[in-house]
Amino acid sequence: MYSLKINQPYLLFFFIINLVGLVGCGSSNGLEEDLTITISAMSFSPTALNALAGDTITVINDDTTTHTVTSESSPSLFDNSGTFDTGNISPSGTTTFRIPDSATLGTIYYFYCNQHKSLMSTPNGTITIQN
Amino acid sequence: MVHQKMKVVLTFFLLLCFSTTSWAADWKDEFVTHLHNGAVYVQDKQGHDLLAHRIHDSFMPASIIKLATTACALKLLGEDFRFTTDFYITPDKTLIVKGYGDPMMTSEELAAIADELQEKGVRQVSGIILDDSYFSPHIVIDGIEHSSNPYDALNDALLANFSTINIRKLRNGRIESAEPQTPLTPLALEMAKKMRVGSGRVNLAHDRLKAVRYFGELLAAFLQKENVTVSNVANNIRLGLVPDNAKLIYQHHSSHNLHDVLLGMLEFSNNFTANQIFLSLGAKVYGPPATVEKGVNVVSKFLREEVGWNHFQIAEGSGLSRRDNVTPFEMMQLVRYLEPYKELFPLKDKDQFRAKTGTLNGVNTFAGFMPVDHDGEVRFVIMINDQVPSLYKFQLAEMLQRGLNGEPLGVIKNPAPRRRSQRVRRH
Secondary structure, three states: OOOOOOOHHHHHHHHHHHHHHHHOOOOOOOOOOOOEEEEEOOEEEOOEEEEOOOOEEEEEEOOOOOEOOEEEOOOOOOOOOOOOEOOOEOOOOEEEEEOOOOOOOOOEEEEEOOOOHHHOOOOOEEEEEOO | OHHHHHHHHHHHHHHHHHHHHHHHHHHHHHHHHHHOOEEEEEEOOOOOEEEEEOOOOOEOOHHHHHHHHHHHHHHHOOOOOOOEEEEEEOOOOEEEEEEOOOOOOOHHHHHHHHHHHHHOOOOEEOEEEEEOOOEOOOOOOOOOOOOOOHHHOOOOOOOOHHHEEEEEEOOOOOEEEOOOOOOOOHHHHHHHHOOOOEEEEEEOOOOHHHHHHHHHHHHHHHHHHOOOEEOOOOOOEEEOOOOOOOEEEEEEEOOOOHHHHHHHHHHOOOHHHHHHHHHHHHHHHHOOOEOHHHHHHHHHHHHHHHHOOOOOEOOOOOOOOOOOEEOHHHHHHHHHHOHHHHHHOOEEOOOOEEEEEEEEOOEEEEEEEEEEOOOEEEEEEEEEOOOOOOOHHHHHHHHHHHHHOOOOOOOOOOOOOOOOOOOOOOO
16 A cells, blocks of 8 residues: 655645745735735725724825725715824825724725825725625 | 092093094005906905905906916916926837927927937937827817917927917018027927017917927928938928827926926916916826817816815906906905915016006006005905906005005005006016
């Protein structure tokens, strides 16, 4: 009978490589979601993304003018609900913000640019809390 | 005895107060009689009204509407924004230029581009395709007339030298470029044939094909200066889209940032530049192609939501349209909004006022900042929709300044209304 001999140090190496791969996929939620919002030509991209409680979202301002990513109570209310706010991001600037650890599954956070509000091509975006 | 003295002093003060109040009312009443069909609004630094007459009535603003275009551009594009122009090449050496409405694409800029293309290895060009699809080909700016005047120049995504050619025709029939930095092109020669002896800047008569062709001819001339071979210039320049097999070799960023562009636009009240910016704003928010409607929507939305305008109409971005209208109250809101950018307001009337002028036939407007003795500076808006001389606004502003300084108002020279047949240049 054919028997497969497994070298234990090799198995350990293989396990570590896989672990590093999981951690390094750019998302702590295992969804392989790119947790980046890019702003260019007065638009958010994407306008809808999924995240986990405690995730860090990166914001890249690829536009020629200052923008923000600010949470709002509901779409187009532009009221800075206080959940998150990047503050002003200069052109070519990058920043991050964190989804609250207390965010519950299924919560939808709406966001907008506090500098341009409805003047944006995409005035609102959403972050949905998923598993 | 003491009572007697107190009575005298009190009476003196009461008379003084009464006469001061009465004088203040008098000069204001007298001042507004000089407005004809017009309005005035003056506020101190704290926003207190010092003089308000017909501030909620609508008036044609003429070129002071450029302040609205300016404010919207600062908000949506940013002070450091630079217009770009893309350069592509195909395997058969066709050079493709895609424009995005740069209003400052001058000869100096084209010379720098030619130098850069040569540096990037361009040695031979078999043809030039000009892609102006970022702007709609059907743009009609209300108020622009079919004349050869530079202020009636056409708007497009890819134009050179404000869409105008500066040429000189000598008595002996010789034609030369009226500016040393601009080579004479075949189209310039063609245009000069229709000119009288002398020099002048003529626009390309609302012929989009000619205007874009002029861009191509100028670029070819500058490339040849850089020892780049351009085959058969006259027949190998055409309009078209960037083909799939074209490779981007250079993206040119204008050497002027938006702050500089706005400074020049307001100083010279350049209608062409104002509308290039106005159209670009529409394309930025709603996507290409740029149209007047998109520009109107974006700037109107900005004015409503950011500046607080409610009773207004804009039809374009320069003030050429007689369909533009706004109240002095709203203009004051805009002057206040732009206070952090006060340096953009031109110095006018022997550098006395930092303010923007507006002039159309039957429209005389002035808005900005005025130095006064006590408060240091006030904001003011003067809007007249009547036949008055074009310099009337300066005389009125000087009179207003005297009134605010507590000096005699004096007289306005040549206050007689103009006859309706007289034309006023727009600036």
